Every structure is written in C-alpha cells, then in structure tokens.
Amino acid sequence: MYKCVKCGEIIKELPRSIRCPACAFKIFSKIRTPIARKVKAE
Ligand SMILES: [Zn+2]
Structure with a gap:
C-alpha cells in the first residue's frame, strides 16, 4: 500500500x-498493510 505524502x-x-x-x-511513501490478528489466550 502507498500513502500520499501530501x-x-x-x-x-x-x-x-x-x-x-x-x-x-505524485510522491507516495510505501506503507505496510496493518494486519490485525486475533489471538485467543486459553
Ligand atoms: Zn494526496
């Protein structure tokens, strides 16, 4: 994913x-896709 710096x-x-x-x-910065993982603690 990319984000407009402006x-x-x-x-x-x-x-x-x-x-x-x-x-x-026209200038973009590369960003990581936020991955939300659910973790069960049992
Ligand atoms: Zn923009």
Whole structure:
C-alpha cells in the first residue's frame, strides 16, 4: 500500500504513473498493510 505524502490518501497499488486522486500529488511513501490478528489466550 502507498500513502500520499501530501494529504495522506492511501492507495493499494502503485502503477507506473499515478497521481493522488485527492490532491494530484505524485510522491507516495510505501506503507505496510496493518494486519490485525486475533489471538485467543486459553
Ligand atoms: Zn494526496
């Protein structure tokens, strides 16, 4: 996943050329997908 460094818009995939749908900014930072796992403690 990628996050727009300007407005924080999150985009799942990053094609060759992409602009932020919200602000048209072209710089993104790669972020990890938060994985929530439920663990039972029994
Ligand atoms: Zn943006």
